[in-house]
Amino acid sequence: MAKKLTTREQDYSQWYNEIVQGADLAENSGVKGCMVIKPYGYAIWEKMQAELDRMFKETGHVNAYFPLFIPKSYFSKEASHVKGFAKECAVVTHYRLKDAEDGSGIVVDPTAKLEEELIVRPTSETIIWDTYRKWIQSYRDLPILVNQWANVVRWEMRTRLFLRTTEFLWQEGHTAHATKNEAIEETKQMIGIYADFAERFMAMPVVQGVKSVNERFAGAEETYCIEALMQDGKALQAGTSHFLGQNFAKAFDVKFATKEGKKEYVWASSWGVSTRLMGALIMTHSDDFGLVLPPKLAPFQVVIVPIYKGEDQLTQVSEVALKVKKSLEAKGITVKFDNRDTHKPGWKFAEYELKGVPLRLALGTRDLENGTIEVARRDTLEKETHQITDIEIKVENLLEQIQDNLYKKALAFREEKTYKTDSKDEFNKLIEQGGFVYAHWDGTSETEELIKQETKATIRCIPLDAKGEGGVCLFSGNPSSKRVLFAKAY
């Protein structure tokens, strides 16, 4: 614990890894590219899940569960979809192991070969639309507003904890609608929910927009996204919502009878966020002392550390500490009282700093005499001594302030690092140094590809709030009607 972290300045990527591991969030497993999400990290993910799940249910969605495996033939039915995912699929080919005949151990039983290979789902559009065919006959069966919490697998060659792993956890919504317009409205509603979640709970400002054709989800007609700016100036795509048109309905022959008795293909959306949000959360707020968590997602918002010598003092301090804990909990604040006698207070302070606990309360015998308690904010690292009376109101206010401050700080950082340019040289320089760059683009995939090759920047999105503004594409010189958002990205 005493070891200092690598600073962001020294090595941003190393800093990130040290926080993920030092704060006990996750670690690499013995399975290449697959992570173990440790209890403290998983507790944050559970908080995210609970909030998102509530938001989904409030907007009429229900949860369900579809198979992990997708028959290869299903996978092939939507042409652009299979093209997008074929190169990163885990394939199940056999269903039994046996003892090797030469006694050398356990081997795959060659007689237990599957007639058709099964793909471990990288996303579930195909298996779900194969199911929806059975669920949908008439307009009365629509809309279907289903979400699933699940694990998915995409075989990645270069992985990083939370940001890009072979297996990850996510939710995937899959909705079916009678009209194109309703499906588009749903797609937009969900990206709005993601943005709301990112800003209000993760305290992470995001830009909402649509992807260029090149960056669209494989099988979508339009992909909406939220994009956040990390502290190293790189963008992170934090959630996507896809308008799928009738592509999957056509691939899986899902038609419904309209009120007028006509048969029509069903319209679709799909949308998802994943444990990648954990990476975004870490990189948005953390500092050189460790993780910084917004109170709304912290597994415990307050830690109380007793300062004492000997059993008697611990008993005295504990009595008051537990009273404080109880009064905080009565306000719905989550509290840990760390009375372990195996570690010194200083060690505990460093641990909770590294773990990003929003508020640390320290209570010693002198405090008991004075009726005080020491309060330390993780976001500003400020320490103050307060009267212990009404501490629950003080703490409640501070937690709100921290949540608010983290959002404002992240927003200020993003605004500072957001640029607008009409010069190609400056564009190259800005992209090189990192940040969001709004620039004109001629709307073609060719130019987009060229820019990517020259600068490593991608179009993060065409922002929803982009104003019509005539201009000239920086790279092709062709006309452009509005600026799009460029950045290097995770």
Next chain:
Amino acid sequence: MAKKLTTREQDYSQWYNEIVQGADLAENSGVKGCMVIKPYGYAIWEKMQAELDRMFKETGHVNAYFPLFIPKSYFSKEASHVKGFAKECAVVTHYRLKDAEDGSGIVVDPTAKLEEELIVRPTSETIIWDTYRKWIQSYRDLPILVNQWANVVRWEMRTRLFLRTTEFLWQEGHTAHATKNEAIEETKQMIGIYADFAERFMAMPVVQGVKSVNERFAGAEETYCIEALMQDGKALQAGTSHFLGQNFAKAFDVKFATKEGKKEYVWASSWGVSTRLMGALIMTHSDDFGLVLPPKLAPFQVVIVPIYKGEDQLTQVSEVALKVKKSLEAKGITVKFDNRDTHKPGWKFAEYELKGVPLRLALGTRDLENGTIEVARRDTLEKETHQITDIEIKVENLLEQIQDNLYKKALAFREEKTYKTDSKDEFNKLIEQGGFVYAHWDGTSETEELIKQETKATIRCIPLDAKGEGGVCLFSGNPSSKRVLFAKAY
């Protein structure tokens, strides 16, 4: 909806399938042996999860997440474990698909063969104990009390919705302890929690016991279980908790330094319940009219159906219905108001009967005049008209009565079908007709196997509350010190 169910009498197994499908709980998918859990079924599972998760956390457990894939070499490290699971493993051998060279479609890319095959987890002891080696150095790191909610895969040849599926959802707890005694206490605590959950929430009485050597989990030193009796007289194992000794610690070399500085292997438990509980729930309470749900696990406990002709009446009735809904919700009761104009009240009544909603309220214009409301209990099928004043108290009481009544009814059924015998002929007859049979057994695996072959009965458990009682094994004539519980089982 109008179609009547096959009765239990006519064909129990068909009755079960019709309820699972008719009540929209689950269905078979296009992937052999894998089910789709539909929203209504999943909502019940979510209720189960929420209660169990709360019970686990109250006893100090935390959640985490470990990889879906297990390298074949890990799997082989605990000899009896691999023996138990090798025959039913889904094996990932490749990580990429490609276009077939002859243009015939998508094929597995033979150049993307894994060096070591990966097993889709059938249970996670091996991957978790490989991880615990890194987490445990000293007694200070113990105990570890971790649970994971996950999907697992066991390749089953004969599957049945919820009861036996290739992929299923479950939770698996994996704990690590410094002493044998502490690990055994944990194992017992968890089977106690499962029993408590089954009885208080599922309204399903269970017998707690330990398994015979033959029926133990592969890798365990002792397996505790809860066993319930279904309406067809067959037993269903509803949850297990295993004392693993030091088996996995030895296989994965997990040692800790004791307070005295000695190195010792760590002691372990693991425990789990799965979506199989859904099958148990369905078969414990349902009747020939459909599903019957205990109020504590019903997705909505009350449905209000308006009885009306024309828009005006609907408006009048809705106004009162929504008031009732609100007053019920204020008491924490979950309510659905079904004002769909696409279906008649009679159709709705049948639907909610099939779906097992504990209470149905019907409200028409005549009720408005009289200040009344009709209340129908799903468990007894009784209908009564009540004054609408204080309906929330009436409903609250009724829900408690239903929960209680379902448990008592199931318990009475079990007691009626529980037998004790010292005659082999009677034993054979009782097993044939179905039920729990307490009989003497000589304690050997040979006799157990013989009984199974002759009668299809297995030893469900050696009950924890079995009294010492000298006797003679029905089959071998050898001495026995207590009765064990026999039944045919799912």
